[in-house]
Amino acid sequence: MGPATAVRVVLVGGHESSDGADLVRFEDVGERVSVAAPGRGLHNALTAFLDDGETVVVLPMTFGRNPTMVADTAKTLKWLAPRHPGRLALAAPFGQPDHLIAWLRTAANRARSVDIDTALLIVAPRSNTFDEAELHRIAYLVAAHGALPEVAVAIADDADTLSGAVQRLRRLGATRVAAVPAGFAESLPVTDAEDLAPLMSHSAVRRVVRTRVADALTALAAGSDGIDQGLAADHGHGYAHSHAFEESQGHGHSHSHPHPHTHADGAAHTHGHPHEHHPHEHHQLQH
Incomplete structure (x- = not known):
């Protein structure tokens, strides 16, 4: 060798x-x-x-x-x-998204340690509809299981856009806003929110x-x-994988979608689980 x-x-x-x-x-x-x-x-x-x-x-x-x-x-x-x-x-x-949720919850707990009434603003640059929608889903899960009363998302590419998002939270009653990136940014554009970046050390x-x-x-x-x-990473990502039309036409099929699972060791493992789609019957009108 x-x-x-x-x-x-x-x-x-x-x-x-x-x-x-x-x-x-x-x-x-x-x-x-x-x-x-x-x-x-x-x-x-x-x-x-x-x-x-x-x-x-x-x-x-x-x-x-x-x-x-x-x-x-x-x-x-x-x-x-x-x-x-x-x-x-x-x-x-x-x-995986599970890891992002965990780190954002850690950021929420850091903010709570200063003021339990802090609003958390999760910041990401503009990308595409589906990836941005996923961030809103993640923010909802952070809020549902987190330590803060208000968790919001800001799709912001500059300080002006981010400042606008911070001000919206203040108009909703937030006395303190903490902003954290949903990615690898070392810092965020300067606003009057507390900058919790980076997300991970x-x-x-x-x-x-x-x-x-x-x-x-x-x-x-x-x-x-x-x-x-x-x-296969983007399988099921976007409109192309929607079964809505197939099911409305009575077509059914079975295939596996990978689901990430985060285990105690912190590693994410992906397993395929079959999702059964059952055909809908067609009924002809009798004349």
């Missing part, structure tokens, strides 16, 4: 990290850590690393709110993997990254590069 090749880690960022700009500070995770956004830049970077003889682990930096980015990343890897067998792996995403992010990379390398050694799982 020859000497082990060097391992390159590529952190891929989408709208949860300003297309990777918020990830640059995590390049200290290891000696060979790079940041890229999906698309041609990622393709070119991976090609260069692989041509240099490195083994590459690509880690989608998402809390589960950007499955399209994961699938797009997997498509790039699917193209390159056959040319570099055994040297390219797609790690499991950094986190630097050391916590590094710890998760190292765990995902180690798991991906173990799987790669066993013959699994994770790419096919990544290609």
